[in-house]
Amino acid sequence: MTSDADTPICSARGCRREAAWMLLWRNPRLHSVDRVKRWAACDEHLTTLRGFLTARGFPCETEAVPPS
Numbered sequence: 001m002t003s004d005a006d007t008p009i010c011s012a013r014g015c016r017r018e019a020a021w022m023l024l025w026r027n028p029r030l031h032s033v034d035r036v037k038r039w040a041a042c043d044e045h046l047t048t049l050r051g052f053l054t055a056r057g058f059p060c061e062t063e064a065v066p067p068s
Contacts, residue, residue, distance in 0.1 A: 005068055008040035012049060017042035025053045025060040040065070 008019040019040030026036050041049045046062070053060045 008047050008065055010042040011039040011043035012041065015042060015045055017044070019065050022063045022065055023047050023049055023053060023060055024063065025058045027056075027058055 008022065009015075010017045010019050021041040021042050023039040023041055023046075024036050024040070025035075031037075039049055039053075050060060050062065
């Protein structure tokens with residue numbers, strides 16, 4: 001979720017903080033290698049969101065959001 005095109009907002013439920021990280025993931029049972037979904041994460045929710053994805057066996061990469 002984003003408030004505008006340049007400022008990603010954390011994807012955790014109820015969180016409105018600016019994201020510092022992007023999680024790039026896919027569900028290999030549904031998506032081909034070229035289909036990648038993106039979740040934004042603040043520092044506080046990075047571990048929780050990443051854990052949710054990896055516990056389900058979804059390939060997941062973490063990238064820092066460039067400073068604005």
